[in-house]
Amino acid sequence: MQLKILHYFKNSSDYVSGEEISRNLKISRAAVWKNIEELRKRGYIFDAVPHMGYKLKAIPDKLLAHEIQNGLMTRFVGKNIECYDSISSTMEKAFGLGLEGAEEGTVICAESQTKGKGRRGRSWSSPKGKGIYVSVILRPSLALRDVAKLTLLTGVCVCEAINKMTSLKSTIKWPNDVLINERKVAGILTELRAELDQVRFVVVGIGINVNTPLSSLPPQATSIKQEFNKSISRLDLLREVLKRLEELYTEVQVKGFARVLNRWKELSSTLGKTIRIVDQNGEVEGIAVDLDDYGGIVLEDSEGKRVVRMSGDIH
Amino acid sequence: MQLKILHYFKNSSDYVSGEEISRNLKISRAAVWKNIEELRKRGYIFDAVPHMGYKLKAIPDKLLAHEIQNGLMTRFVGKNIECYDSISSTMEKAFGLGLEGAEEGTVICAESQTKGKGRRGRSWSSPKGKGIYVSVILRPSLALRDVAKLTLLTGVCVCEAINKMTSLKSTIKWPNDVLINERKVAGILTELRAELDQVRFVVVGIGINVNTPLSSLPPQATSIKQEFNKSISRLDLLREVLKRLEELYTEVQVKGFARVLNRWKELSSTLGKTIRIVDQNGEVEGIAVDLDDYGGIVLEDSEGKRVVRMSGDIH
Numbered sequence: 001m002q003l004k005i006l007h008y009f010k011n012s013s014d015y016v017s018g019e020e021i022s023r024n025l026k027i028s029r030a031a032v033w034k035n036i037e038e039l040r041k042r043g044y045i046f047d048a049v050p051h052m053g054y055k056l057k058a059i060p061d062k063l064l065a066h067e068i069q070n071g072l073m074t075r076f077v078g079k080n081i082e083c084y085d086s087i088s089s090t091m092e093k094a095f096g097l098g099l100e101g102a103e104e105g106t107v108i109c110a111e112s113q114t115k116g117k118g119r120r121g122r123s124w125s126s127p128k129g130k131g132i133y134v135s136v137i138l139r140p141s142l143a144l145r146d147v148a149k150l151t152l153l154t155g156v157c158v159c160e161a162i163n164k165m166t167s168l169k170s171t172i173k174w175p176n177d178v179l180i181n182e183r184k185v186a187g188i189l190t191e192l193r194a195e196l197d198q199v200r201f202v203v204v205g206i207g208i209n210v211n212t213p214l215s216s217l218p219p220q221a222t223s224i225k226q227e228f229n230k231s232i233s234r235l236d237l238l239r240e241v242l243k244r245l246e247e248l249y250t251e252v253q254v255k256g257f258a259r260v261l262n263r264w265k266e267l268s269s270t271l272g273k274t275i276r277i278v279d280q281n282g283e284v285e286g287i288a289v290d291l292d293d294y295g296g297i298v299l300e301d302s303e304g305k306r307v308v309r310m311s312g313d314i315h
Numbered sequence: 316m317q318l319k320i321l322h323y324f325k326n327s328s329d330y331v332s333g334e335e336i337s338r339n340l341k342i343s344r345a346a347v348w349k350n351i352e353e354l355r356k357r358g359y360i361f362d363a364v365p366h367m368g369y370k371l372k373a374i375p376d377k378l379l380a381h382e383i384q385n386g387l388m389t390r391f392v393g394k395n396i397e398c399y400d401s402i403s404s405t406m407e408k409a410f411g412l413g414l415e416g417a418e419e420g421t422v423i424c425a426e427s428q429t430k431g432k433g434r435r436g437r438s439w440s441s442p443k444g445k446g447i448y449v450s451v452i453l454r455p456s457l458a459l460r461d462v463a464k465l466t467l468l469t470g471v472c473v474c475e476a477i478n479k480m481t482s483l484k485s486t487i488k489w490p491n492d493v494l495i496n497e498r499k500v501a502g503i504l505t506e507l508r509a510e511l512d513q514v515r516f517v518v519v520g521i522g523i524n525v526n527t528p529l530s531s532l533p534p535q536a537t538s539i540k541q542e543f544n545k546s547i548s549r550l551d552l553l554r555e556v557l558k559r560l561e562e563l564y565t566e567v568q569v570k571g572f573a574r575v576l577n578r579w580k581e582l583s584s585t586l587g588k589t590i591r592i593v594d595q596n597g598e599v600e601g602i603a604v605d606l607d608d609y610g611g612i613v614l615e616d617s618e619g620k621r622v623v624r625m626s627g628d629i630h
Contacts, residue, residue: 095508099414120513141595143625145460145609148511175511190511195504196463196490197594197626198435279512280456294460310460311512 001027003066005035006044009056010070017053061129063109063234072239076105077136077246084110086128091117091205094135095191098201102137107242109134116207119176119189124207127216130223132208132238136245139201140253144194147202148295148310149257150249151176151190152264154204157244158186159267162208165237166228171269174288174297174314178208179269183222185209206241210234261291270297270314279312316342318381320350321359324371325385332368376444378424378549387554391420392451392561399425401443406432406520409450410506413516417452422557424449431522434491434504439522442531445538447523447553451560454516455568459509462517463610463625464572466491466505467579468563469519473501474582476555477523481543486584488629489603489612493523494584498537500524521556525549576606585612585629594627 004025009016022029036046036054043060059067065081072078080103087093087110094108110133116126126133140150155172162170162178162185170180178186189205209223211231217223225231248260265271276285277299284307286299296308319340324331337344351361351369358375374382380396387393395418402408402425409423425448431439441448455465470487477485477493477500485495493501504520524538526546532538540546563575580586591600592614599622601614611623 119510143595144462145625147459151511191509193506193508195434195506196466280458310458 001025001031002035002039005032006039006056006066009046009054012055015047015049015052015055020053059235061234063111063132063134063238067235068107068109068238068242072242074105074243074246075250076103077242077249078105078107079103080106082106082108084108086110086112086114088115089113089117090133090135091189091191091203094137094203094205095193098137098193098203104137104139104201105246106137107134108136109238117189117205118187118207124187124189125212125217125221126207127212130212130216131210132206132234132241134207134238134241135203135205136242137201137203138249140199140249142199144196144199145294146257147190147192147194147199148175149252149261150202150204151188152291152295153248153252153257153260154188154190154206154245156260156263156267157241157248158188158206158208160263161237161240161244162186162224164240165232166224168224168228170267172264172267174268174270174291175295175311180222180224180227182269183227184220185222185224185227204245208237208241210237257295261295265291275299276315277309277312278315279309284309316340316346317350317354317357320347321354321371321381324361324369327370330362330364330367330370335368374550376549378426378447378449378553382550383422383424383553383557387557389420389558389561390565391418392557392564393420393422394418395421397421397423399423401425401427401429403430404428404432405448405450406504406506406518409452409518409520410508413452413508413518419452419454419516420561421452422449423451424553432504432520433502433522439502439504440524440527440532440536441522442527445527445531446525447521447549447556449522449553449556450518450520451557452516452518453564455514455564457514459511459514460609461572462505462507462509462514463490464567464576465517465519465564466503467606467610468567468572468575469503469505469521469560471575471578471582472556472559472563473503473521473523475578476552476559477501477539479555480547480552481539483539483543485582487579487582489583489585489606490610490626495537495539495542497584498542499535500537500539500542519560523552523556525552572610576610580606590614591630592624592627593630594624599624 018029018032021032045058047055047057065083090108112128113126116124118124159170176188177184186208192202193200211225212223270288286301289300290298292308296310333344333347336347360373362370362372380398405423427443428441431441433439474485491503501523507517508515526540527538585603601616604615605613607623611625
């Protein structure tokens with residue numbers, strides 16, 4: 001009933017009387033009042049004017065499932081959303097749900113994480129209420145070696161969503177960092193369960209420093225608020241990311257990754273630069289000249305020899 | 316105490332008196348007798364001669380953890396073994412243990428499986444007491460794209476172990492079938508949990524039709540007993556496989572996969588043949604000419620064009 005009342009207010013531009021709601025939703029006026037009080041407790045702000053009624057002035061700055069879904073307009077990404085005030089890690093939760101057979105497109109998000117995960121067992125700083133920490137379960141019909149491209153795809157979604165909602169030009173650092181002014185504003189993590197010739201499911205994790213103060217972040221990181229000089233709506237940004245994720249994910253399953261990889265190259269801050277990559281095979285240095293068909297980065301060394309790296313850290 | 320008594324018998328080539336055991340293991344003669352009766356119930360066969368004592372004549376034809384470990388001589392593979400009389404699937408069990416952090420080298424085996432798994436959701440026929448159904452948890456420091464080679468490595472182990480214990484020449488059909496006289500005698504399944512640049516753990520599953528009657532197997536399958544015309548010890552074969560697995564696995568982590576892939580090529584029944592592969596990308600036909608660096612099969616079509624396939628079924 002709270003959601004119904006909320007919906008009623010969202011569809012009304014003017015003040016709404018308790019009587020009107022009571023009549024339309026077929027509940028008592030006392031029930032209307034009680035529900036509005038409950039909504040106020042959850043952070044919704046109502047203006048109340050005698051003889052005119054109530055008006056919804058503001059929704060809470062929280063990632064609530066029904067608020068994310070409000071206007072999301074996706075087909076499967078976000079049909080199921082679980083939101084947590086605090087969780088150890090959205091990745092762990094989503095992986096567990098994936099094992100239990102959760103539907104493709106299931107979204108786990110949290111206001112804060114106590115053990116937010118980055119790549120390679122690193123941590124992801126997840127202060128409360130300021131960032132987006134979200135994991136999405138996907139069940140792509142992809143070979144194992146094609147999965148790396150999902151990380152690139154997600155990078156494109158995050159980068160484009162940030163650029164759309166701000167006047168900023170964020171870029172992507174291979175393989176999975178989104179940067180603004182060369183400082184990391186978002187990271188992407190991909191975990192999977194697979195057989196060799198069949199991916200069972202993939203969990204794509206996205207962490208974005210949205211309105212996060214620099215003091216809560218590691219030295220080389222930044223936030224959208226810091227770079228844009230104002231706060232933006234986490235809800236709007238998350239919806240934008242999820243919409244794009246569904247769009248591009250659907251596209252690559254039908255038409256392949258070519259267009260998405262090209263878009264990645266346009267947004268990349270890595271291509272054209274001389275970089276040094278360290279991974280389990282050691283260290284290589286060269287100019288980043290291209291992506292290969294599987295999402296690996298192609299380096300050309302000083303003698304013109306090309307090597308491909310699928311993973312690792314850029315220095 | 317049963318294991319101690321068993322160990323005592325295994326180290327004695329002649330009859331052992333109850334008194335001798337009682338003295339050496341510091342238990343009463345009644346306790347000796349009671350333990351021997353217990354062992355008999357578990358399938359151990361003792362000869363008892365008045366005034367001479369007992370002699371261990373036969374151990375049960377069962378995959379018991381302490382029997383597998385007896386003489387195994389590995390460093391980590393099989394240090395922990397869980398054996399089940401019946402289980403839904405050793406793969407599922409091992410994957411669950413992998414998630415819980417089970418040690419590298421943990422072995423799960425079963426006398427029978429109610430939902431034995433093959434590749435791509437297929438089933439693996441697992442009649443009781445006749446085959447080897449085993450899964451091993453590994454935690455390799457490998458990139459995702461190198462994992463396919465673990466399947467090839469395991470194929471080499473199984474193929475060599477069968478050939479060592481029989482006069483047969485089993486061969487490997489890419490990627491993961493072991494054949495005798497062109498009929499499938501063993502299969503290998505690899506499942507994993509990974510991030511893009513870090514494998515968390517791999518479960519290697521091995522199913523071998525050892526003493527299985529043809530009537531319990533699918534039409535195109537065979538068993539070692541069928542081809543060798545006699546039963547062989549499942550215990551001996553399993554130990555042989557596990558020993559080789561540790562050996563080759565240790566080797567590739569230090570020296571890389573080159574030697575193992577060469578060995579695979581020697582044992583292969585696929586290379587040199589014209590084959591048709593069907594996978595999620597469709598169908599390709601050509602002569603199988605080589606393995607690529609990542610364990611994919613290289614096909615050369617009638618126009619000399621080469622394509623690589625990482626997975627799929629050979630027809």
